[in-house]
Each structure stands twice: as C-alpha cells, then as structure tokens.
Amino acid sequence: MASVLSRRLGKRSLLGARVLGPSASDGPSGAGPPLELQVELPEGTALQPFLTSKDPACQEPPKEVLKTLGTLGFPQVAFQPGQKVYVWYGGQESLGLVEKHSLAEDKVTVWLLDQKLQICCKVEEVWLAELQGAMSPAPPVEHGAQVPAYRPVSRNIDVPKRKSDAVEMDEMMAAMVLTSLSCSPVVQSPPRVEASFSASRDPWKESGDVSDSGSSTTSGHWSGSSGVSTPSPPHPQASPKYLGDAFGSPQTDHGFETDPDPFLLDEPAPRKRKNSMKVMYKCLWPNCGKVLRSIVGIKRHVKALHLGDTVDSDQFKREEDFYYTEVQMKEELAVAVAGPSAPGTPAADPAPTPCVTSPSLAALPLPPPKAQYSGPEHPGLESSLPSGALSKSAPGSFWHIQADHAYQALPSFQIPVSPHIYTSISWAAAPATASPMSPVRSRSLSFSEPQQPPPAVKSHLIVTSPPRAQSSARKARGEAKKCRKVYGIEHRDQWCTACRWKKACQRFLD
DNA sequence: CGTGCCGGGGT
DNA sequence: ACCCCGGCACG
Incomplete structure (x- = not known):
C-alpha cells in the first residue's frame, strides 16, 4: 500500500483546504457567510441584544429592522420621567428612574436607585426595564466593546439552530461545538x-x-x-x-x-430518516418557550403576549418573526407539546413552511x-x-x-x-428550488x-x-x-x- | 474542469 | 477475487 500511497500522493488536498478554513463555512452556497455577517452587524452596533443567542435562521426581516434602527437611532423615542429603566453604569446595569429625557441632546438623566445618584447618559445606554428580558445583557456601546470576547465566536455557531431535546442541552451543545470548533483549526x-x-x-x-x-x-x-x-x-x-x-x-x-x-x-x-416529524413553532421569548402548531398562532402569541406594547411602531411590524423559531418534533411529542423540548432540527425559515405541517407528508412511513x-x-x-x-x-x-x-x-x-x-x-436535487427564499x-x-x-x-x-x-x-x-x-x-x-x-x-x- | 463511477482491463 | 484506470457523464 505504501506504493499506492506514494504513487498517488496528491496534487491537491481537499482535506487540507477544509481543515484550514473550516469555521467560516466553506459551503458552496455563497449565502451562508453573508448572512452571518449581517447578523453580526446589528450586534456590532450594540443596539440589539435580541439577536444574541436566538435562532438566526428566521431572522431575515428583523435584521433589516435592526439595521435601520441602528442607523436611525434608537426608536424608543422618549423616555418618560419616572419610567423605570436600566442603565449601564459603573460596569453593570443598574435600575433607575428616568428623571428627564432631553431629546435635543439625546441624553437621559436617570436617577439610579441603587447608587442614589443621578447620572446623565446617552439614550442608547438606557433601556426600558420592561424590555429587560428581551434586550438584556448587552447594553449599549461601550459594553459591547467589553464583551466581544465571546460574541464573535458564538455568532458563528448556529447554536440555536439545533434545538435538541432540552433547552439546557442547547447550551451544552453550543459550548461543546464551540470548543471543538475553536480547537479544530489548530x-x-x-x-x-x-x-x-x-x-x-x-x-x-x-x-x-x-x-x-x-x-x-x-x-x-x-x-x-x-x-x-x-x-x-x-x-x-x-x-x-x-x-x-x-x-x-x-x-x-x-x-x-x-x-x-x-x-x-x-x-x-x-x-436515516426520522420518524414522522411535525413542525412546530416555538416562542423564543425569554422564559416563555410556548410551542404552537401554526405559524399564525405563534405570531399572534408573540405579538399579543410579548410585543403587545411595541407593536404600535411600524418598525416592529414583523418583529414577531424573530421571536419564534421553527422546530420539529416527533409526532407524539408534538401532540403533547412539551414546552422546551424540540428534538430534531430547528429548521429554517418560517415562511415557506406551511405545507410542511401536513402530517401526511411527514408521516410517510418509508x-x-x-x-x-x-x-x-x-x-x-x-x-x-x-x-x-x-x-x-x-x-x-x-x-x-x-x-x-x-x-x-x-x-x-x-x-x-x-x-x-x-x-x-x-x-x-429535489425541486426544492421552488422557494425563492x-x-x-x-x-x-x-x-x-x-x-x-x-x-x-x-x-x-x-x-x-x-x-x-x-x-x-x-x-x-x-x-x-x-x-x-x-x-x-x-x-x-x-x-x-x-x-x-x-x-x-x-x-x-x- | 473536477468528480463519481461504469466498463473493462491486468494480476 | 483483487486492483487499476480509461473515459464518460454530470455538476
């Protein structure tokens, strides 16, 4: 065999190529990377923490939104005096009350409850307490600069994508994938x-x-x-x-x-085909995890329960789209609608899915x-x-x-x-190309x-x-x-x- | 042009 | 049987 080897020692190694440039997705689809890049963009602007860990798969629209938000400035117009807000202060987020909001200079004066002092900062550094859940950990600008350490990494890994069986599992997987990925190129x-x-x-x-x-x-x-x-x-x-x-x-x-x-x-x-799978839609809102069968349902859910107060703004029109993700569940599970569990694949984009829900297809016992x-x-x-x-x-x-x-x-x-x-x-190869999306x-x-x-x-x-x-x-x-x-x-x-x-x-x- | 693999060859 | 490769179809 040595002879064999020596004889056909390679001209070119695909393997090599793969090894060297793996993380960035070398798939033929040019679309992959760009998407990621864009997703990253909003994060860069540090305004939109929502995206941080949730499924990037179905976030096309939001991305757009975010981008515009980023450029136009935070849309949450004016803070009302007395409003409860979080502000990034002294390296942590602190709860405070809005003292006043100067639209002219885009500054907000906040009375910090903890510190018992008043500070004045830029609007971007302040966010409503109600939204805390969604927009939590990544407060504005400078903070963004402080944490990039983990961000850039995690963004490349579609952690949320594979919703395994439990939510925690997800985290673990993410971590593991992360580690292994970060090691591999070495x-x-x-x-x-x-x-x-x-x-x-x-x-x-x-x-x-x-x-x-x-x-x-x-x-x-x-x-x-x-x-x-x-x-x-x-x-x-x-x-x-x-x-x-x-x-x-x-x-x-x-x-x-x-x-x-x-x-x-x-x-x-x-x-290896799985058992019949059913597509469900899971709410990504923190601590919600509601799973619904229909896309409409989930949208409604998100809108009604989570976005209730924000919908007024046109900019949030489609926001609900990225507060839910598509998951596939085994038929049985689907029936039971176990909240957090979502074996199988998170799958892609919500839009083209309706047809999938048809159990007849999924259930084909082949x-x-x-x-x-x-x-x-x-x-x-x-x-x-x-x-x-x-x-x-x-x-x-x-x-x-x-x-x-x-x-x-x-x-x-x-x-x-x-x-x-x-x-x-x-x-x-299949006629899948139908969906333009x-x-x-x-x-x-x-x-x-x-x-x-x-x-x-x-x-x-x-x-x-x-x-x-x-x-x-x-x-x-x-x-x-x-x-x-x-x-x-x-x-x-x-x-x-x-x-x-x-x-x-x-x-x-x- | 690279690749997958059929058909056909050699040992 | 094992091994190899020409050459074609496909992307």
Missing part, C-alpha cells in the same frame, strides 16, 4: 502520522492497522478480508468512545480529527432510502448495532455502519456521522442546503417514481461527499474500497 493536518498504536483506536483512519484490533481479519489493509459478510463489528466499544469524541473532547487523534468534523455537520446521511437497495445485504448487521444508534435520530454523533458491496472488503465500517442534523438531508442558515460547514423534513418527499420520489429514478443506466451522481472529497487524495488509503477502485462509493451512499 490541528492543521499532520497528514498521516504513522503513530503506531494510537492509530488503532480510530476505526477508520487506519488502514493497515485495521487488523491490530485483534478481531477479525488478519491481513493488513482492507483487502485482507476473506469472506466479507458478517463483520465482527469493533464498534461495541468504539462507538461510545467516538460518541464522546464527537461531543466532548475535541482531540480525537492525529491531525485527522478535523475530518470527522465536516461530517458532524455536513453529512447529509439522508437515509424505510430509509438506503435500506431500499442495500438493506437486504446485511440485515443482521443493522440489527446488531448498538440500539437504535443507527436509525434513530441519535442526536449525538451517530454511527453509520457499512460493510457491504462487492468491493467492500473490510470487515465493518463505522463512520461517525454527526449529530447530524437531519436538516441536512440532501434533497438539494432559500434561507441559508449560519451553519458553518455546509454544502448542500438542507431543508425541512423532505426526506419523506425525497424518498417518496424515489420509490414511487421509477421513471425519474434511474432512467439511465448510470447511477445518479451522488450529492453526498465521497471519500475523495472527504479525505482528499492524499488520504486515499482511507477511502472506501469502492472509491479506491473508482467504483460507486460505498461509504457515503446517496
């Missing part, structure tokens, strides 16, 4: 370190090392497999570990660690597409997997096992395919625009419409990243066998 890519044993722990990185696990095959390299078929899966132990890795400890192993990352976020892995053609090959394998890791929506990292196909000699193969966001079902989320590494729950739709197409399926003999080009892309040519030895043989990739089927 590990440039010590391309293939022959680090003897340590290598063995990584199920897929090693090639010759495969055997060292003691189990199964003897020959080095993948080819060694004899009978193929029932691979004794090494994962029983491996998987937990990996799981851990995916989440917690960013340092997997030698420079390769960055690789799984793209996965974690990208891998479309459409095949076997994962993959099963449709490769299923029969190793039924046993699937079942032997650790619980539902595979098929269920393991919110964590999740294992994708495959050892099949004529080419696939290796015993078994696991790929940590991401906590993957089911959003990332690559149905890009294509809400590009701020997912840092993305390549195909995920969407809603159309897995059902897609598979449906495949199943029911034989005409389109494969009219031509040639297999439709896969949307998924193939080994080549994922590992780069330099790491050809890590490709799946099929890929190496220039055959249809078996690792990342479409």
